[in-house]
Structure formats: C-alpha cells, structure tokens
Amino acid sequence: MIRAGVVGASGLAGGDLIRLITQHPDMELTFLGGSSNIGRRPAELHANLRIDLGLTVQxxxxxxxxxxxxxxxxxxxPVSNRLAEQLVDKVPAIVDLSGAFRIATPERHDRWYPKVDRRADLADRFVYGVPELVRDQLKEASLISMxxxxxxxxxxxxxxxxxxxxxxxxxxxxxxKSGSSGGGLQLRTSDLHPFRSGAIAPYAPTGHRHAAEVGDFLERAKKGSIDSLTMSxxxxxxxxxxxxxxxxxTDEQVDQRELQRAYTRFYKGERFVRVRRNNETLIPVPDPQAVLGSNFCDVTVLKDEEGDRIVVLAALDNLIKGAAGQAVQAANIRFGLPEESGLTMQPVMPA
Known part of the structure; x- marks a missing residue:
C-alpha cells in the first residue's frame, strides 16, 4: 500500500485528491497538510466528504x-517552491500541482511566475507530468510537476x-473557456455570483501562462515546431x-482522413484520451459535460478547408484530468501500479 499525503487539503484540488486517494485500492491517505485550517478534519473542509480517517490538517x-x-x-x-526545497530527497516522490516548476526555461518562468524564485538545480530535476507523453520518465521520477x-x-x-x-x-x-473552479477559492469580485452567473468573461484575452508552458514543453520535446502559440x-x-x-x-498539407488517422494512432491504447468525431453522439463533442467527474480528455480534430486551418478541440474536467486525477495517474506510473487504479469512474451527465 502506497502511503499518500496531501498538502493544501482545504482547496478544491486538495478535496478531489482526498476523494480519489480514499477510494484508491493501492493508496492509503496518511497525512493532510496545510496552514490555515490546522486541526480540522476532511469532513469539516469538504461537504461531500463525510468520512472519518482519523486525520486532521497538520x-x-x-x-x-x-x-x-x-x-x-x-x-x-510560492508555497510549492518552498516545500520542494524543504523536502527534496527526503520524500520518495513529490507531485506538485502548482505552476512553480512547469516551465523549464528560466527566462520564460520568470516572466509568468515572477514571485517564484526557485533554485535552478531543483527546477532541472522536475519531470513535466503529462502521463501519455512522458510515461518512461515518470517511472523513476522523484519530482513531478503536473x-x-x-x-x-x-x-x-x-x-x-x-x-x-x-x-x-x-x-x-x-x-x-473554463468554469469557475479553475480559479480556486480566492475571493475576487469578478467571481461573485451576480457577475459570474451567465457570464463569458475575458479574463486573459491576450495571453495565458498555460500556453507558455505548453510551448516550453513541446519545444523541448522536439520533432515538429511551433513558431507562435497564443491564447485567449x-x-x-x-x-x-x-x-x-x-x-x-501550417504550410504543410494534410487532409481530414490523415488527421483522424494520426490522432487515433497516436492515442491508441491510451486509457484516458478519447479521440472522438464531432458528430458521433446526439450532442456535438467534445463537450465538457461529457467528461465531468472523470479522468478523460476528449479530443477532436477537424480540417477546415474554407479557412485552410486545422481545428483541434479538447474537453476535460479541470479538477480531475486537469489536476487531481492526472496527479494520481502520474503517481500510479511512478510506483508501478496499474495506470487506471482509482481512476475508473465514468463521467456524470447531465451535470
């Protein structure tokens, strides 16, 4: 049984980590960490978790x-950076869900995370944890950045x-486009119900740090190239x-059939990436509704002949495949467990 601890136990991702680990057949939750809710039980922090593990936040x-x-x-x-420095080489595996170590290139990291003054030698040791793309690296990793x-x-x-x-x-x-849970539990005026309900709020219309980390990772992974990657x-x-x-x-010529075959081939055998045709169900997909509560990412690729462009759509639950679920998936690989352990739940729909 793998002993697992969660720091940040009172947050949204922390709550889902607790939920997933307590249902995991090969993991045991043995530690809850935090700073603002010392002494509180999981059931006090998360209304959906009416469980008594004999653990409180420490x-x-x-x-x-x-x-x-x-x-x-x-x-x-900043907290992840401090804890990683404190615990590196003491804990067998640290899985960080923050942005502290996602961007390997120092200059790019400093631009998007100016408040995180990390050690270069520590940053170099982190594996960027996309399980489907770096599986072999995860098997021996002691530091994983999700x-x-x-x-x-x-x-x-x-x-x-x-x-x-x-x-x-x-x-x-x-x-x-993301739901409100993507912003965590920080209190901001723009997230108050009178403003958020029914909204389509352009909170980062000219750039986003997640696009920077994708560009950074794919540049280092090599093969093809991306000259410009921007996001709203x-x-x-x-x-x-x-x-x-x-x-x-792109200037390179590919048609719909070649694209569909390429995506199907690339993700053949992957448990948590579902390559889908846009019109294969009664509702168009990918749709975030069709993955909620699961560790799936649904991906659709289309060739727009009129616009001479490729359109790729992807939907996921930002708290599961985009956070807690993918972190558990990476830990499964790290400890030689079946990759799907604790993650076999099907999506809930309608949501």
Whole structure:
C-alpha cells in the first residue's frame, strides 16, 4: 500500500485528491497538510466528504517524510517552491500541482511566475507530468510537476501534430473557456455570483501562462515546431470543466482522413484520451459535460478547408484530468501500479 499525503487539503484540488486517494485500492491517505485550517478534519473542509480517517490538517515539517511515500502539493506556486526545497530527497516522490516548476526555461518562468524564485538545480530535476507523453520518465521520477488544466488539454491537442506527424506549425491561436473552479477559492469580485452567473468573461484575452508552458514543453520535446502559440482565456458560468479550441495554421498539407488517422494512432491504447468525431453522439463533442467527474480528455480534430486551418478541440474536467486525477495517474506510473487504479469512474451527465 502506497502511503499518500496531501498538502493544501482545504482547496478544491486538495478535496478531489482526498476523494480519489480514499477510494484508491493501492493508496492509503496518511497525512493532510496545510496552514490555515490546522486541526480540522476532511469532513469539516469538504461537504461531500463525510468520512472519518482519523486525520486532521497538520503543519508541514520534515517529519512528513516518515509518514508518506508520495506527497501531493495542491498549494500556490510560492508555497510549492518552498516545500520542494524543504523536502527534496527526503520524500520518495513529490507531485506538485502548482505552476512553480512547469516551465523549464528560466527566462520564460520568470516572466509568468515572477514571485517564484526557485533554485535552478531543483527546477532541472522536475519531470513535466503529462502521463501519455512522458510515461518512461515518470517511472523513476522523484519530482513531478503536473501541467495546468488548460495546458493538459492543449498539450494533448497538439502533440499528435508536432510529435506524431512532425509538422511545423506557423501559428496556433487558442480559445479557452473554463468554469469557475479553475480559479480556486480566492475571493475576487469578478467571481461573485451576480457577475459570474451567465457570464463569458475575458479574463486573459491576450495571453495565458498555460500556453507558455505548453510551448516550453513541446519545444523541448522536439520533432515538429511551433513558431507562435497564443491564447485567449474566458471564464464561463459553469463550475467544472473546460474546452480549448486550437486553430492551427501550417504550410504543410494534410487532409481530414490523415488527421483522424494520426490522432487515433497516436492515442491508441491510451486509457484516458478519447479521440472522438464531432458528430458521433446526439450532442456535438467534445463537450465538457461529457467528461465531468472523470479522468478523460476528449479530443477532436477537424480540417477546415474554407479557412485552410486545422481545428483541434479538447474537453476535460479541470479538477480531475486537469489536476487531481492526472496527479494520481502520474503517481500510479511512478510506483508501478496499474495506470487506471482509482481512476475508473465514468463521467456524470447531465451535470
């Protein structure tokens, strides 16, 4: 049994980590960490978790290394940076859900995370944890940085084009729409119900740090190239789920049949990436509704002949495949467990 700890136990991703780990056949939750809710039980923090594990939230000290095999950090980036420095080489595996170590290139990291002054030697050791693309690296990793929710959808959208077909992409323009849970539990005026309900709020219309991390990862992964990757992000009124629409322009000629075959081949055998045809169900897909509560990412690729572009759509639950579920998936690989352990739940619909 793998002993697991969660730091940031009171947050949204922390709550889903607790839920997933307590249902996991091969993991045992042995530690809850935090700073603002010391002494509180999971059931006090999360209304859906009426469970008594005999655990309360505790301060994080180096003694946690004696209590866990894997420590999940569902904490803000500066906190994750501090805890990683404190616990590296003491805890067998640290899985960080923040942005502290997602961007490997120092200059790009400093632009998007100026408040995270990380050690270069520590940053170099983190594996960017997209399980479908770095599975072999995860098997021996002691430090894993999980992609952001948008970044997960984008990386899985674009990898078949760059890493699979080896295309050189001139321009990728991304439209991203996410529910309110993507912003966590911070209190902001724009997230109050009178303003968020029914809204399509352009909170990052000219750039997003998740696009920066995708570009950083795919550049280092090589094969094809992306000259320009830009993103506009919108908050919509639902709570869970996100959809990315990637509009891809390239001088290389590919048709719909070749694209469909490339995506199907690239993700053949992958448990959690479902390559779908846009019209295969009664409602058009991908739709975030069709993945809620699950670890699936649904991906659809289309050739727009009129616009001479490739359109790639991806939908996922931002708190599961975009956070807690993917983190558990990465930990499963790290400890030699079946990749789907604790993650076999089907989506809930309607949501």
């Amino acid at each position: 301060p994080v000290t180096e003694e946690v290394a004696d209590q866990v095999d894997v420590l999940f950090l569902a904490t803000p980036a 992609p952001g929710c948008y970044a997960t959808a984008l990386t899985l959208s674009l990898a078949p084009l760059t890493l699979g077909l080896g295309l050189d992409l001139k321009t990728v323009v991304v439209d991203g 992000a919108y908050g919509v009124s639902h709570v869970r789920g996100l959809l990315t629409s990637s509009y891809v322009f």
